[in-house]
Amino acid sequence: MISFPVTCLALVSLVSSLELPKLSERATGCGKTPSFTPGDFKNFTTSDGREYRAWLPASYDSNKATPLILSYHGANRDISRQVALDKLTHPRFNKDHIVVYLQGLAADGSTRTKWEGAPDCSSNDIKFTGEVLDAMTESLCVDEKRIYATGKSQGGGFVGRLACDSGLSSRIAAFAPVSGAYYIKEINKKSDCHPETVKVPCSPSRTNIPILAFHGGADRTIEYHGDFRSNACLPDVSSWARQWAQRDGLSGTPVNSTVADSENGVNMSYGKNGLVTLVYDGDNIGHDWPSKTRNADNSGVRLAAFDASARIMDFFRDHKLP
Ligand SMILES: *[C@@H]1O[C@H](CO)[C@@H](O)[C@H](O)[C@H]1NC(C)=O
Ligand SMILES: *[C@@H]1O[C@H](CO)[C@@H](O)[C@H](O)[C@H]1NC(C)=O
Ligand SMILES: *[C@@H]1O[C@H](CO)[C@@H](O)[C@H](O)[C@H]1NC(C)=O
Numbered sequence: 001m002i003s004f005p006v007t008c009l010a011l012v013s014l015v016s017s018l019e020l021p022k023l024s025e026r027a028t029g030c031g032k033t034p035s036f037t038p039g040d041f042k043n044f045t046t047s048d049g050r051e052y053r054a055w056l057p058a059s060y061d062s063n064k065a066t067p068l069i070l071s072y073h074g075a076n077r078d079i080s081r082q083v084a085l086d087k088l089t090h091p092r093f094n095k096d097h098i099v100v101y102l103q104g105l106a107a108d109g110s111t112r113t114k115w116e117g118a119p120d121c122s123s124n125d126i127k128f129t130g131e132v133l134d135a136m137t138e139s140l141c142v143d144e145k146r147i148y149a150t151g152k153s154q155g156g157g158f159v160g161r162l163a164c165d166s167g168l169s170s171r172i173a174a175f176a177p178v179s180g181a182y183y184i185k186e187i188n189k190k191s192d193c194h195p196e197t198v199k200v201p202c203s204p205s206r207t208n209i210p211i212l213a214f215h216g217g218a219d220r221t222i223e224y225h226g227d228f229r230s231n232a233c234l235p236d237v238s239s240w241a242r243q244w245a246q247r248d249g250l251s252g253t254p255v256n257s258t259v260a261d262s263e264n265g266v267n268m269s270y271g272k273n274g275l276v277t278l279v280y281d282g283d284n285i286g287h288d289w290p291s292k293t294r295n296a297d298n299s300g301v302r303l304a305a306f307d308a309s310a311r312i313m314d315f316f317r318d319h320k321l322p
Pocket of ligand 2: 254280
């Protein structure tokens with residue numbers, strides 16, 4: 001009698017293996033039991049001592065290729081702050097993507113954490129990110145066509161660098177910086193910094209890179225119209241987005257639509273389904289992660305007309321690597 005159920009099981013596993021995504025989309029971690037429980041976080045350290053924290057959705061199945069989001073905190077911040085800010089481990093926004101929070105280094109032993117690309121930062125966060133992705137794909141069933149990156153402020157600026165990196169631009173499917181600090185530290189004289197025309201150094205290894213950026217009109221930390229700050233040049237954010245559209249081969253003028261219920265919010269989108277989209281959050285939104293409810297950035301007083309996290313999840317769901 002035992003042979004019948006066994007045959008049945010074999011058949012079931014054959015059928016389900018036929019339905020699985022192409023092998024190339026499945027990480028080597030598929031089929032392995034994770035070292036932590038779905039629904040929980042776990043802290044990890046790389047061999048170089050770099051810290052990161054991963055979260056598994058409650059529905060995680062080690063036989064199902066699962067998308068993964070990398071999230072980068074702002075300067076002087078840490079992982080816990082970013083977990084609370086992006087709420088991407090909250091069921092309201094995400095029930096089916098793994099989320100991995102990376103910790104930036106404070107070179108001087110202080111709490112002033114920074115990311116590669118920022119002034120006075122010498123960490124190699126491109127290498128760190130690659131190592132995190134290697135470790136995660138070796139131990140978890142990651143959908144390698146659906147790896148995404150988001151981050152706040154300097155973390156958003158670093159997301160911009162990931163999109164410009166020849167290696168990781170082909171490993172990460174879509175990028176969503178929030179209030180990004182897109183420092184160009186090669187330009188270190190105020191007289192050489194022209195935010196509206198400055199060319200952003202960028203060498204991605206593919207085209208059609210999906211970009212969704214957010215910026216507030218009342219951002220006095222990283223100005224929407226650019227700035228010379230910390231001895232580096234910050235581009236005008238709409239020019240930064242236009243340069244992405246150009247790299248992706250899209251025409252020079254965005255399609256503008258208003259952001260409902262916001263104070264002059266504009267959705268500027270380039271290309272089919274807004275492949276490159278810049279959301280001007282509104283005149284009243286500061287250096288914030290836009291949220292309809294209170295968060296650590298808006299202190300409950302600068303509520304946005306929309307949740308950036310909801311838009312980011314929709315955008316990620318719409319894009320995968322070719
Ligand atoms: C991860 O580390 C943080 C900070 O050190 C700590 O507060 C948290 O409890 C740790 N989380 C887990 C799941 O161990
Ligand atoms: C879109 O909105 C931006 C920001 O308000 C503006 O600079 C630009 O001229 C608008 N473009 C069009 C085509 O209306
Ligand atoms: C911006 O436009 C996209 C379509 O390109 C739309 O899906 C989205 O809801 C708009 N966002 C806001 C905040 O209005």
